[in-house]
Amino acid sequence: MRFPRSAMALAVLCTAGLVVAASGVLLPQEVHPAFARSISNAESASSSGNNQKALALLKGVVYPEGVTVKIDESSIPDGRRNEAYNATAASIKTWQAVLSGDSPLQFVGANEEADIVIQFTNSIPADSADCLGLIQLKKEYRWNNWQHELGVSGTIHVMKSFNGKPLKYEEWNEVICHELGHLLGLDDVTENGKLMGPLRFGKPVLAPATNEVDAVKTLRQAARQRIIQIEKSLRQENETPLSALLDSTEFQQLHGCSL
Numbered sequence: 001m002r003f004p005r006s007a008m009a010l011a012v013l014c015t016a017g018l019v020v021a022a023s024g025v026l027l028p029q030e031v032h033p034a035f036a037r038s039i040s041n042a043e044s045a046s047s048s049g050n051n052q053k054a055l056a057l058l059k060g061v062v063y064p065e066g067v068t069v070k071i072d073e074s075s076i077p078d079g080r081r082n083e084a085y086n087a088t089a090a091s092i093k094t095w096q097a098v099l100s101g102d103s104p105l106q107f108v109g110a111n112e113e114a115d116i117v118i119q120f121t122n123s124i125p126a127d128s129a130d131c132l133g134l135i136q137l138k139k140e141y142r143w144n145n146w147q148h149e150l151g152v153s154g155t156i157h158v159m160k161s162f163n164g165k166p167l168k169y170e171e172w173n174e175v176i177c178h179e180l181g182h183l184l185g186l187d188d189v190t191e192n193g194k195l196m197g198p199l200r201f202g203k204p205v206l207a208p209a210t211n212e213v214d215a216v217k218t219l220r221q222a223a224r225q226r227i228i229q230i231e232k233s234l235r236q237e238n239e240t241p242l243s244a245l246l247d248s249t250e251f252q253q254l255h256g257c258s259l
């Protein structure tokens, strides 16, 4: 079955935090607006009967199939392979630990297929010149009346050096952990000392603060709860005798959306 493709490109870095209330679902202010929008759009879709679209959007928040991450080995600066691998592994392990095992992130080998590729770079492809990292994230949602699909892909750009000085291991660790925070749904904050705050040289923040962890947990729980509710209502719908269905047309138009 073919689905029309549509995509959301999300480049996130150094944007201000917002208090977010997505239609009926209150989310912590640490949540990135794009994720709040997904939940809000899922609510709209579900209330207008488009439950497959709602499920695709909600799964783009939870990533129930997991998100694989690998390093583009060719981008690692000479002699720093172990540091690149250790910084990535430490970041993924940190998120796994603070989320009590409920992290979708999976580190895979360089030769494997991966959703997210970490690239070490000399310049960040964004407006802001002083940023040390960037995640470019694309989510593709496809659905029809009976099923849905989610595609996740993207790149985490990590600066090799800043002002001519190579970034240290801890700085790579912080940048990668921060960008994974965006992948999990967090927005930037201006507060120092937070993982999602600005990186300060010599004062590495290598793990999310309690409020940042709680925000990810709350977001994942809210989205997961809606998935369970919608799937339950769909099961009940399927058990409804055919004669009781209001709409029995054979409408097979496929839909795509840009969010």
Ligand SMILES: [Zn+2]
Binding pocket: 012, 013, 014, 178, 182, 187, 188, 196
């Ligand atoms: Zn950021």
